[in-house]
Amino acid sequence: MTPTLHHAATLVDILQQVRDEAVRRGRELTDKGKAIDEYQVHAERLAYLATEVEAARALLTYAEAASTHGDGESGEMALGFAAEVAQKLWSLADTHLADFGWSEAFLAETLGRAEVKAALRAGAHESRFRQIGRAVLARRGANNCWLESEIALMTRDSVRQFARTEVAPIAERVHRNDELVPEPIIQKMAELGYFGMSVPEEYGGGGMGNLAMIITTEELSVASLGVAGSLITRPEILTKALLRGGTEAQKRKWLPPIAAGQLMVAISVTEPDTGSDVASVKCRAEPAVVNGRQGFLINGAKAWCTFAGRANVIALLARTNPDLRSGARGLSLFIVEKEPFFGHSFEMRQPTGGVLQGHAIPTLGYRGMHSYILNFENFFVPAENLVGEESGLHKGFYLQMAGFAAGRLQTGGRATGLAQAALEVTATYATERKQFGSPLSEFQLTQYKLGRMATHVAAARHLTYAAAPAMDKDEDAAVTAAMAKLLACDVAVWVTQEGQLIHGGWGYGEEYAISRYVVDALVLPIFEGVKPILELKVIARTLLA
DSSP states (O other), rough: OOOOHHHHHOOOOHHHHHHHHHHHHHHTTTTTTTTTGGHHHHHHHHHHHHHHHHHHHHHHHHHHHTTTTTTOOOHHHHHHHHHHHHHHHHHHHHHTHHHHHHHHHHHHHHSSHHHHHHHHHHOOHHHHHHHHHHHHTTTOOOOOOOOOOOOHHHHHHHHHHHIIIIIIIHHHHHHHHOOOOOHHHHHHHHHGGGGGTOGGGGTTSSSOHHHHHHHHHHHHHHOOOIIEEEEEHHHHHHHHHHHHOOOOHHHHHHHHHHHSSSSOOEOOOOOOTBBSSSSGGGOOOEEEETTEEEEEEEEEEEEEEEETTTOOOEEEEEEESGGGGGGGGGGEEEEEEOOOOSSSSEEEEEEOOOOOEEEEOSSOOOOSOEEEEEEEEEEEEOOOOOOTTGGGOOOOOHHHHHHHHHHHHHHHHHHEEEEEEEEHHHHHHHHHHHTTTEEGGGHHHHHHHHHHHHHHHHHHHHHHHHHHHHHHHHHTOOHHHHHHHHHHHHHHHEEEEEEEHHHHGGGGGGSSTHHHHHHHHTTTTTTTTTTHHIIIIIIIHHHHO
């Protein structure tokens, strides 16, 4: 092990020790999470601490493996990131010592040990990040990190070529004109098998697992978050819900056309008055017989249903127990079939009198798919479209959460891809732009900033990559996906805004793509679980239980 990796391992081991003790005391404080709402601020601290330590461990594990293949830069990044986490934790722990329940002696024996301080100071030194920054500038920010799997490497190369040649040239036009994803993009992605990468082969998919799917999502998002990077997220969410709770007949009916890209999917959970509190969903589905068919009539409003216009099916979470006190236990998941529409509003009328109306919500960024407010009036859904059929009644919340775990993992990939895009254009701009007689790339501060940006992108990437096989082994490993989503989204927001500052005034103009990346990144900490809810209700609750 190199001295750099040794220092990084020293820091990560101590961070792990401190994190474990923080969580142990947090369990005592909150009665194993039962009183989490009485300690929300501290629970959020614990959730973020655990996430950053997990990322430091993932980056170190990757760096140790990559170093045997000639990649020394990842070791520098692993040490730099671990040092920044340790530096932050030291300040946090010292300030909130009583909340953590530690003694001064505990800090002295862990973060305060001489060899730990030495590793922290070495890792956090500006020269390290400037060194990383110079390497990033030399390759214009490109990501060519070592991948152990040949399939993963081939996936990255092929998707990157498609994304750069087919998606990138139209991304800016779609964004500025608020257009819909062009049909040729969908068709080509379908031909390449992107919609079925994690669908089992027996149902017409590629069965390639989560890592290949994440790498695909990441590379598509480098080209455009809205035009391509998010297209496979919604099918993935419905796929996971069907695999978890659908009948065999439903799997065989729906999964093959989803995998083939023949059916575009939208997900409808949020309502105008209900966001993160999913258990409070009010849109109702009432049993009914229409034209001799047993089924349900849907009535109510939904909000922020992305891609609802173009979608062929909507995975809809609706209340089947009218008693609101039933909460999550009164919700069911339906597959609502509809015609595709290509504008900013639509209306679909059923011969039996049901109506579905949709109006796109104007947004700052994340354009290309459009997010809709929906209104259902006696819209009929046949009984066989209730996921799980009779056995799935009132189990929709749990099936939806299984799908959301997959969505969060994909969002880790989406956010990493967007941050990577910002890193690349910023490194290119800094190399070409001159101020005070020199390229921006020659200034120490530019090198330092780019070095930190690249390091945090690497941490987000390898935390997400580590979460992928964890979910392959156990679909209930939702906390790892949530951590990947939490960190990667924050990294994307920060990196895009740092990149915009390096662009100076031009970063505020639409002439440069960085302005699009900034507004696109703003949505990432919101969807698939808004940041505070993700921290408290998913990560902290799981850690403290």
